[in-house]
Amino acid sequence: MDVMAAANIFPTHNELTETDQFIVFFGERLATRQTKFLWNLSEINHLLGGGDKLIFIDVSADGSYYLLQVDEDPTGSLGANLQSLRSLLFSQSELAFTLAGKAAQLIDWYGSHRFCGACGTETLNHPEQRAVICHSCKRHYFPRINPCAIMLIVDGDKILLARSARFKSNFFSCLAGFMEVGETAEETVAREVREEVGLEIENIRYLKSQSWPFPSQLMLGFIADYKSGDIVPEPGEIEEANWYHVDELPVVPSADISVAGELIQYYVRQVRGQS
Ligand SMILES: [Zn+2]
Structure with missing residues (x-):
């Protein structure tokens, strides 16, 4: 502050x-x-x-x-x-x-946050902090960010990429999902991968994060190794998911604008021995 x-x-x-x-x-x-x-x-x-x-x-x-x-x-x-x-x-x-x-x-x-979520009273801006105050029940409300995990699953020179069932596009990208209450980020990664494609993973490592203001997410980027299982796309969530050799990738997000693109580019460089 x-x-x-x-x-x-x-x-x-x-x-x-x-x-x-x-x-x-x-x-x-x-x-x-x-x-x-x-x-x-x-x-x-x-x-x-x-x-x-x-x-x-x-x-x-x-x-x-x-x-x-x-x-x-x-x-x-x-x-x-x-x-x-x-x-x-x-x-x-x-x-x-x-x-x-x-x-x-x-x-x-x-x-x-114009009104208190607990008692409905109109809130007032805190004069010195990024907060609003309810003077009736004394609650303070601070800006909230919603953490999400985004993860690239890798297996040697292959990476797992998926196409969303909810956003119609030609892009193939990393898996991603919101953290749930009480979860660590690593637990979110393992759960989302299990739910979305039915795979087990190991060696989950954090790479970097990105603020994603649509409307207020914090994307935490991970890479994880494939451990076991066959791809089973989750109905309604994943239209298609496949393993791709790093030299034969489909259309993926740009590394300039998304942490997904950065994860992919980072791993492709690693496989090719460039970093
Ligand atoms: Zn209140």
Whole structure:
């Protein structure tokens, strides 16, 4: 919370400075102009006032980043277009996606915690922390992330890839699933693999994670070795799952935008002796 303590979560207009930068959201989309997605104070000054909401996102060496939520379409006055968060994955820098992802998660979280889940009283923003408070029953609510495990199952020079039954696409990717209450991440990996393809695995090792703001997941990426069993796709979940030689892969996600793609690329490099 050190970063939060140094910044004002809900600044007033006269606390803003020229080194601050702003991401402007109108509804669920943000204002961009080609690759520009950060706006400075003089550019967005005319949008302040009325029903705008300003929320601190993050701080960098250059200044603070704020989310500016506006009620009226800002595209005309900014000379901007409106872009969805998902489209930023493919068209913008990693910084844009990270900051806009945080902003979108904050919009979603504040918007869905306007009332106390226990007693129904309207919540108030905590003045110094990323939290809302119920003054009636004294509960504090903090932003919630939903951890998921994503795992690449490997067997020597072959990897297991699957096509989802729920998202119609040509992509083959890693298996994945939400962690359940009381589970360790490794237990989630073993359970999901058993449920989705009927295989037993061993030697589960963590590789890396990724924030996935659709709406607020934390993807924990693992690699695990095949141990036993034959592939039995789970009806309704897995359309198709197969072993693929690392030199003969189907269409897989890009390593630029997803931890699934990174897991695949990492293992393919390992098999080929490049890392
Ligand atoms: Zn309450």
